[in-house]
Amino acid sequence: MMDSLNTSYERRPPRFHDVSHEDWQSWHWQHQNRLRRPGDFEGVLKLSQQERSAFEDISDRFRVAVTPHYAALMDPDDTHCPVRRQALPHPDELLDHSFELEDPLAEEEFMPVTGLTHRYPDRALLYTSHHCPVYCRHCTRKRKVSNPTTAASRDQLQAGLDYIKATPAVRDVIISGGDPLTLSDDRLGFILSRLREIPHVEVIRLGTRNPVTLPQRITEDLAQILKKHSPIYVHTHFNHPAEFCSEAAVALERLLAAGCVLGNQMVLLRGVNDDQEVIMTLNRRLLLHGCRPYYILQCDMARGITHFRTPLRKGLEIMDHLRGRIGGMGVPDFVVDLPGGGGKIELLPDYIVGKEPSEHGQVIRFRNFQGNEYAFVDVDPAN
Ligand SMILES: *Cc1c(COP(=O)(O)O)cnc(C)c1O
Numbered sequence: 001m002m003d004s005l006n007t008s009y010e011r012r013p014p015r016f017h018d019v020s021h022e023d024w025q026s027w028h029w030q031h032q033n034r035l036r037r038p039g040d041f042e043g044v045l046k047l048s049q050q051e052r053s054a055f056e057d058i059s060d061r062f063r064v065a066v067t068p069h070y071a072a073l074m075d076p077d078d079t080h081c082p083v084r085r086q087a088l089p090h091p092d093e094l095l096d097h098s099f100e101l102e103d104p105l106a107e108e109e110f111m112p113v114t115g116l117t118h119r120y121p122d123r124a125l126l127y128t129s130h131h132c133p134v135y136c137r138h139c140t141r142k143r144k145v146s147n148p149t150t151a152a153s154r155d156q157l158q159a160g161l162d163y164i165k166a167t168p169a170v171r172d173v174i175i176s177g178g179d180p181l182t183l184s185d186d187r188l189g190f191i192l193s194r195l196r197e198i199p200h201v202e203v204i205r206l207g208t209r210n211p212v213t214l215p216q217r218i219t220e221d222l223a224q225i226l227k228k229h230s231p232i233y234v235h236t237h238f239n240h241p242a243e244f245c246s247e248a249a250v251a252l253e254r255l256l257a258a259g260c261v262l263g264n265q266m267v268l269l270r271g272v273n274d275d276q277e278v279i280m281t282l283n284r285r286l287l288l289h290g291c292r293p294y295y296i297l298q299c300d301m302a303r304g305i306t307h308f309r310t311p312l313r314k315g316l317e318i319m320d321h322l323r324g325r326i327g328g329m330g331v332p333d334f335v336v337d338l339p340g341g342g343g344k345i346e347l348l349p350d351y352i353v354g355k356e357p358s359e360h361g362q363v364i365r366f367r368n369f370q371g372n373e374y375a376f377v378d379v380d381p382a383n
């Protein structure tokens, strides 16, 4: 594919200069060498005073972990670097706002069995692990993710699978977490086999940020497992073009070759990607690598992420910019996941500028992406 990307290995910080290429490309090595404490960032980047103090105050609330791979994508000299902002703690995470919610999407309330959320008639979300290679500061599941006491046990997983088997309305299962690719290949293969045995489960999705934070995890072995259960819908989470590199591209290629259908669910984040040109570049890049932008998610009402929130107007502006300027495949839905378990709704810019009655129904005046106006006769036999 025509995308001249560096490897993260080439960009690795001085701390990792002696690491072999083979180690770097091993996800076990990446996992074992994650940066977790302020001292680990020596030879990687200079922590700002804010980041340093945030480390002390925050890490017991929501853990810090950064793979060497993801750290290599950071700008060591710029605290506003979009990659850095997503992974390094910030004092604003401690600000409490009265409207913030512990479980913003009421995921626990909609759990018929522990570890499975059944909100929509045909879809169920299965929590398989509460670990992730990198703990995103904007995570909506902050309260659970990274907390080892809440990890899904074998019994819990079995109860989730039993529930799906006993509930024929569930056609679409989302394997989620945390990040399900923190499971072993065997465990993941087991879950996929069990799900494929259930006749009414038509769609299996895997929600994972590993292509971004730990692309080395997408091994040939893993690809073979996914291929066996093809098609698996893999929904990943790129938020910024700076997260692309050769390793990520290889991971996406492998998933495609394994028959996976790729989608991207990004979160709109203030100071990270709340810019129409950034999103345009990101979506072009995703399409170039066979991954369709699926959702732009409004940052929700979870505790400790309000500093990342943008006004709804921002998302609408971005949608308005995309439509018409990039092919429809590059225009995702802008969705808000409603608090209290209302589910996702889509927000769209308003293209209607006027309506007049006519003898056939109505004349609707629309504007297009360039702001030009067009009259459309909406024929309505009921008139
Ligand atoms: C987002 C979500 C889904 C999937 O929604 P889609 O709009 O189909 O992608 C399913 N269940 C829960 C609980 C969700 O939050």
Ligand code: SF4
Pocket: 131, 132, 134, 135, 136, 138, 139, 140, 141, 145, 177, 178, 179, 209
């Ligand atoms: S990878 Fe997903 S679940 Fe894990 S911390 Fe990031 S947003 Fe949360």
